[in-house]
Amino acid sequence: MQFGNSRAPSVPAERAAGTLPAELTGFVGRRRELAEVGRLLATSRLLTLTGVGGVGKTRIALRAAHRARHGFRDGVRLVELASLREPGLVCHAVAHALEVRDHTARALRDVLAAHLRERELLLVLDTCEHLVDACAGLVETLLHAAPGLRVLATSREPLNAAGEHVLPVAPLPIPRGPDDDRAAEVDSVRLFVERAAAADPSFTPTPATLRAVARVCARLEGVPLALELAAARLRVLSVDEIGDRLGDRFELLSNGGRTAPSRHQTLRSAIGWSHELCEPAERLLWARLSVFAGAFDLETVQRVCADGRLPAGDVFELLAALVDKSIVTRDEGPGGLRFAMLETLREYGAEWLRVLGEEDDLRARHRDHYLRVAEEAERLWFGPGQVGRLLRLGRERPDFRAALEYSLAAGDAHTAQRLAGALQVVWITCGPIAEGRLWLERSLELDDGPSQGRALTLCAAGTIAILQGDEDSARRLLAEAGTLADRHRDPWLQAQLVYQRAVAATFAGRVAEADGLLRDALSRFTAVNATDASFPVQVRLTMATVAILEGDASAAIRLCEDNEKVCREHGDETLLAYSLVLHARAEWIIGGLDAAARRLREAVRLRREHPDPASLGLSVELLAWIAWATGAHRRAAVLLGAAERLWWTFGMAGLRDTLLAAHDDCEVGTGAALGAEAFRRARREGGALTDAEIIAYALAEAEPPTAARDADADPPARLTPREREVAALVAEGLSNRQIAERLTIAKRTADTHLEHILAKLGFSARTQIAAWVTRHMPGRDG
Numbered sequence: 001m002q003f004g005n006s007r008a009p010s011v012p013a014e015r016a017a018g019t020l021p022a023e024l025t026g027f028v029g030r031r032r033e034l035a036e037v038g039r040l041l042a043t044s045r046l047l048t049l050t051g052v053g054g055v056g057k058t059r060i061a062l063r064a065a066h067r068a069r070h071g072f073r074d075g076v077r078l079v080e081l082a083s084l085r086e087p088g089l090v091c092h093a094v095a096h097a098l099e100v101r102d103h104t105a106r107a108l109r110d111v112l113a114a115h116l117r118e119r120e121l122l123l124v125l126d127t128c129e130h131l132v133d134a135c136a137g138l139v140e141t142l143l144h145a146a147p148g149l150r151v152l153a154t155s156r157e158p159l160n161a162a163g164e165h166v167l168p169v170a171p172l173p174i175p176r177g178p179d180d181d182r183a184a185e186v187d188s189v190r191l192f193v194e195r196a197a198a199a200d201p202s203f204t205p206t207p208a209t210l211r212a213v214a215r216v217c218a219r220l221e222g223v224p225l226a227l228e229l230a231a232a233r234l235r236v237l238s239v240d241e242i243g244d245r246l247g248d249r250f251e252l253l254s255n256g257g258r259t260a261p262s263r264h265q266t267l268r269s270a271i272g273w274s275h276e277l278c279e280p281a282e283r284l285l286w287a288r289l290s291v292f293a294g295a296f297d298l299e300t301v302q303r304v305c306a307d308g309r310l311p312a313g314d315v316f317e318l319l320a321a322l323v324d325k326s327i328v329t330r331d332e333g334p335g336g337l338r339f340a341m342l343e344t345l346r347e348y349g350a351e352w353l354r355v356l357g358e359e360d361d362l363r364a365r366h367r368d369h370y371l372r373v374a375e376e377a378e379r380l381w382f383g384p385g386q387v388g389r390l391l392r393l394g395r396e397r398p399d400f401r402a403a404l405e406y407s408l409a410a411g412d413a414h415t416a417q418r419l420a421g422a423l424q425v426v427w428i429t430c431g432p433i434a435e436g437r438l439w440l441e442r443s444l445e446l447d448d449g450p451s452q453g454r455a456l457t458l459c460a461a462g463t464i465a466i467l468q469g470d471e472d473s474a475r476r477l478l479a480e481a482g483t484l485a486d487r488h489r490d491p492w493l494q495a496q497l498v499y500q501r502a503v504a505a506t507f508a509g510r511v512a513e514a515d516g517l518l519r520d521a522l523s524r525f526t527a528v529n530a531t532d533a534s535f536p537v538q539v540r541l542t543m544a545t546v547a548i549l550e551g552d553a554s555a556a557i558r559l560c561e562d563n564e565k566v567c568r569e570h571g572d573e574t575l576l577a578y579s580l581v582l583h584a585r586a587e588w589i590i591g592g593l594d595a596a597a598r599r600l601r602e603a604v605r606l607r608r609e610h611p612d613p614a615s616l617g618l619s620v621e622l623l624a625w626i627a628w629a630t631g632a633h634r635r636a637a638v639l640l641g642a643a644e645r646l647w648w649t650f651g652m653a654g655l656r657d658t659l660l661a662a663h664d665d666c667e668v669g670t671g672a673a674l675g676a677e678a679f680r681r682a683r684r685e686g687g688a689l690t691d692a693e694i695i696a697y698a699l700a701e702a703e704p705p706t707a708a709r710d711a712d713a714d715p716p717a718r719l720t721p722r723e724r725e726v727a728a729l730v731a732e733g734l735s736n737r738q739i740a741e742r743l744t745i746a747k748r749t750a751d752t753h754l755e756h757i758l759a760k761l762g763f764s765a766r767t768q769i770a771a772w773v774t775r776h777m778p779g780r781d782g
Contacts, residue, residue: 045150046153054342054344055224062126076123086405089435100115101433106431109141118557127343198231225342230335233325284321288362290353292304295338303326366402367403377390411446433467456493459500518543548585560586561583572611580606593626600626641683
């Protein structure tokens with residue numbers, strides 16, 4: 001495997017991918033909308049919340065998803081799409097949210113469908129409007145494949161997908177007039193008052209103040225984002241002054257004519273008014289911040305946005321002012337203090353950046369910054385702080401994408417190839433690896449000239465193809481890279497290409513060929529006197545793999561011991577984990593189960609902060625063997641299921657199949673000891689675990705959750721014949737009244753049957769019954 005340099009010589013835990021964010025401000029109103037979302041999610045499988053930007057679609061979706069989470073056995077997953085611009089990346093965003101790290105050459109849509117097939121899950125797709133076609137196509141595929149899946153989307157327009165239900169989201173209700181004696185109870189007023197108190201703790205809603213607030217709410221038509229922006233101005237203006245200034249602005253707008261819908265104009269007016277009230281330097285920074293696709297820190301802002309007009313020393317105060325004005329949000333996590341903008345405000349800033357004539361210059365500065373970040377990470381990855389650096393690179397993924405998109409759109413093949421190649425370590429260790437290959441191949445398509453940069457990019461693409469198990473493509477890519485390496489007389493690249501051919505031969509089980517290529521690669525490395533300390537470690541890892549395949553445990557152990565010494569000296573954890581796994585595999589050959597288990601536990605601990613499916617999957621699989629060999633059969637079955645989940649999306653099938661030669665024996669022996677049904681349940685339990693749960697279980701720190709296992713274990717025999725009929729009709733999507741009509745029974749009787757079914761199966765939602773019927777009653781006709 002190759003992770004390294006392909007070029008010549010605190011705080012609250014970070015939110016995991018796909019999980020729902022904590023609410024940073026109070027949630028006001030929306031009872032009717034939340035009830036309607038709940039009702040529609042119970043009866044339809046695709047629900048889209050539509051409305052203008054800033055109307056509150058995302059807040060409603062997140063609150064509704066949080067309420068519904070206990071009704072889905074596998075929980076809720078959030079896919080945030082605002083930062084994406086490339087339709088082809090929608091699948092990758094969903095995979096990231098689902099923690100599916102696909103390292104194969106299979107179509108990712110098919111991988112996602114297989115992953116979700118037996119899951120009961122609510123998938124929230126947030127901000128779909130700029131990717132409507134891609135979202136609609138993927139949603140239709142996934143809903144067809146996974147009967148237990150529900151999708152809740154937010155978009156400024158419907159997806160127009162099959163089976164879609166659309167719920168338009170209106171602004172908050174506004175008072176009947178400034179003298180409405182119930183104004184304090186109206187949701188728009190309640191929202192403004194709550195945000196006003198946050199902006200100015202001395203704010204007190206007196207009757208006179210409430211009349212002014214009612215006037216502001218009416219002016220802003222109850223649009224939540226507009227109200228929040230206005231409330232933030234209470235630090236410098238009174239409510240009456242805000243109302244007066246809004247009135248002047250709206251009069252000006254009406255005189256100029258309006259072509260957009262009223263509510264859209266209302267929001268733009270509120271944003272524009274907030275923009276006008278900013279100081280000139282604040283407006284300039286707002287515009288320049290729009291080049292960021294994701295969150296950013298102060299240092300990055302200074303590097304990308306500062307210049308003679310906007311000195312770096314002023315950036316902190318200007319950024320703080322934008323936070324105070326609710327233009328920029330702040331969040332403090334393990335990576336330190338980071339900032340972001342809501343998409344609607346980012347879009348407004350981007351429009352002004354174009355008006356200022358700075359768009360191309362700022363996007364180029366943004367691209368150059370992230371190119372430097374990627375190349376520095378590539379150079380330093382094998383060393384101290386590796387895991388923290390990789391986690392940071394993962395957080396910067398939206399901006400790496402934006403930089404790549406800009407390079408490709410500008411026709412700059414050289415920079416696109418440099419950036420995509422430098423990110424090789426990110427694609428392989430952080431994923432998604434298929435996305436890495438997409439960018440590499442797109443950069444290669446842009447320019448087919450015989451440059452040295454193209455040769456390096458071909459080598460990176462070939463490396464990823466090997467890891468995906470796509471040997472034919474790997475052979476083609478590496479062959480072209482070899483031709484160019486010979487043309488440019490680049491001995492370091494030639495050494496890397498020899499090594500990659502050795503890796504391909506190893507994964508295919510051609511050990512004699514691999515052995516010769518590995519010795520050649522190490523000899524070439526020594527001859528060119530390269531300074532990449534990771535390269536000989538990687539070569540020895542593959543040599544150890546070959547030794548294991550040949551049954552030479554002693555040689556494998558010696559190679560691993562050498563590697564572990566070098567990795568510890570350099571502060572590396574990634575290659576150390578692989579070395580420990582191979583060391584444990586060699587110990588298994590000679591019966592050293594205790595020594596193998598110690599090394600595997602260390603490897604698992606190393607993967608706690610930054611799990612990667614290959615080394616973690618191997619570790620968990622081998623721990624399953626040890627559990628089987630020591631008579632812990634149920635534990636072995638759970639670990640086998642967990643390892644299968646980690647491995648099934650990884651393309652190194654040849655390595656997996658050859659290294660895990662005892663897998664079948666472990667599976668058969670464990671199944672015989674437990675019995676078929678108990679083995680199936682335990683294995684399924686392991687397959688349902690998250691990465692964090694797998695790690696905790698592998699280290700014997702915690703037992704896995706049992707709710708899913710217990711519910712799934714209930715066979716159809718637990719239900720009466722009539723209850724099975726009702727369950728089947730629930731799976732068809734019928735309401736209780738429709739079930740009563742179909743079975744010619746009273747609706748109250750149908751209600752009772754449903755209550756009994758939910759109680760017996762330990763479920764809380766109809767969606768769980770539908771998925772259960774699909775698994776346990778597959779032969780029943782619709």
